[in-house]
Amino acid sequence: MKFLVHFYAAISALATVVTPTAVLAGFALVARPVRKPGRLIDRSPLLRRRTDTRVRALVREAEGALNLLGIQHPTKWGEAELRIWDLAERGRWAVSVSLLLLSLITICTGALLTALVDHHWDMAMEMWLPSYVFFLLTVCYIQLDLIAIRRGRSPAYVQWAAVSTLVACQTQRDDSRATSSTTAQLSRNVERLSDALISYAQFGVSRKSGSRSALLTQCGSMSHRLESGFEACLRDRSRVSALAEQIVGLIDALGRQEPLNMVPPEDSTSVGSVPVEAPLPWRMVLGHLLAFLTGAGLILGFKALGLSAEYLVLLAPLIYLVVQIPYLATGRAPIALRRLPHLTPPFSDPGSENEPHTSGADTSADPPPPLVPVPRRHD
Structure with a gap:
C-alpha cells in the first residue's frame, strides 16, 4: 500500500x-x-536503415501500381x-x-x-x-x-500523400481487388492529398501574401481536378488511370521544384474559391484560458480564507470585474460580453407603397426581410 x-x-x-x-x-x-x-x-x-527500407518499399509499390496502370x-x-x-x-x-x-x-x-x-x-x-x-x-x-x-513538414506530407494515393489507385484498378472498401480508401487518400496541398500552399514555401496567393490558386485547382477525377472513377472505374496521371504530374512538378506548374494557367481557379484554413484566434483562446485560471484562483482563494457561499454572492461584481482583466489585456472580448447590436426595422421602399398588389398573387412567397443589426451612429 x-x-x-x-x-x-x-x-x-x-x-x-x-x-x-x-x-x-x-x-x-x-x-x-x-x-x-x-x-x-x-x-x-538501425532505425535509419529501417526508415530507408520503408521508403523504398513504398516507392516500389507505387511503381508497381503505375506499371499495372500503364503510366x-x-x-x-x-x-x-x-x-x-x-x-x-x-x-x-x-x-x-x-x-x-x-x-x-x-x-x-x-x-x-x-x-x-x-x-x-x-x-x-x-x-x-x-x-x-x-x-x-x-x-x-x-x-x-x-x-x-x-x-x-508540408512538402513531405504532400509527397507521401501523393504516393499513397497512387498505391490506392492500384487496388481500385485491379478487378480482383476492387471492392467498396478500396473505393472508400481511395476517397480518403484523395481527401488527404487535397488537405496536404492546401497545407503546402500556406506553410510549405513562403509566408508572403503574393506567393501564397499564387500557390493557393495552383493547389486549389489541383485539388479540384483530383476531386473531379475521383468522381469520374465512381462513374467509370477504368478512369482511375487518368487520376493516376494527374498525381504523376503533381509529383513531377514538386520534384522539379516548380509548384506553380501543377495546373495549366487556363485551368486555374480564383483564390476566392480556394478553401483556405482560417487562422486560429490566439488572443481569444488566451483570454478564455486566463479568465478560467483567474476565476479558479479567486474561488480557491475565497475557499482558503474560509468564506461561505453567501459572501461569494456578495462578491460576484468583483469576480466579474476581475475576470474581465484578461480580455482587456489581450484585446479580445467574448461574443456574449460584447455590446448588443441595435436592431431597427428595415427601411421601406416609398415607391412600393403606391404600387397596386395583383389580386390572387401568392404573398406568402415573399416573406418580409428579417431584422438586421445596424451599428449605432455616434453624433
Whole structure:
C-alpha cells in the first residue's frame, strides 16, 4: 500500500509537469510550425536503415501500381521528402505513446488505490479526476502535434500523400481487388492529398501574401481536378488511370521544384474559391484560458480564507470585474460580453407603397426581410 502511494505520487508529479508542458508546446508549434520530429531516430543507424527500407518499399509499390496502370513513372520520386515524413510520423508516434502510457498508468494506479481504501468517493475525487484531466490533455496534445507536423513538414506530407494515393489507385484498378472498401480508401487518400496541398500552399514555401496567393490558386485547382477525377472513377472505374496521371504530374512538378506548374494557367481557379484554413484566434483562446485560471484562483482563494457561499454572492461584481482583466489585456472580448447590436426595422421602399398588389398573387412567397443589426451612429 505504501509503495502504491509513493508510486502514484511520483507518477502524478511527473504527469503534472510533462503533460501541461507538452500541451503548451503543442499550441506554440501550431502557431509557428517549426517542429522537426524524428531527429533522435535519425541518429540511430538501425532505425535509419529501417526508415530507408520503408521508403523504398513504398516507392516500389507505387511503381508497381503505375506499371499495372500503364503510366510512365515520375522523373523523381522525392525519396528524401518521403524519408523526412516517415521519420516525423515515427517521432510523433513515439512521443504520443509515451504520454498516453504515462496518463494510463496514472489512471490505473489511482483506481487501484481507490479500491483499496474505504472512502472511495473522496479518493476518486482526489485521484481519478486529475488522472482523467491528464488523459484529456494528452489527447489534445496528440491532435495539436498532428497539425504541427502537417504544417511544419508540408512538402513531405504532400509527397507521401501523393504516393499513397497512387498505391490506392492500384487496388481500385485491379478487378480482383476492387471492392467498396478500396473505393472508400481511395476517397480518403484523395481527401488527404487535397488537405496536404492546401497545407503546402500556406506553410510549405513562403509566408508572403503574393506567393501564397499564387500557390493557393495552383493547389486549389489541383485539388479540384483530383476531386473531379475521383468522381469520374465512381462513374467509370477504368478512369482511375487518368487520376493516376494527374498525381504523376503533381509529383513531377514538386520534384522539379516548380509548384506553380501543377495546373495549366487556363485551368486555374480564383483564390476566392480556394478553401483556405482560417487562422486560429490566439488572443481569444488566451483570454478564455486566463479568465478560467483567474476565476479558479479567486474561488480557491475565497475557499482558503474560509468564506461561505453567501459572501461569494456578495462578491460576484468583483469576480466579474476581475475576470474581465484578461480580455482587456489581450484585446479580445467574448461574443456574449460584447455590446448588443441595435436592431431597427428595415427601411421601406416609398415607391412600393403606391404600387397596386395583383389580386390572387401568392404573398406568402415573399416573406418580409428579417431584422438586421445596424451599428449605432455616434453624433
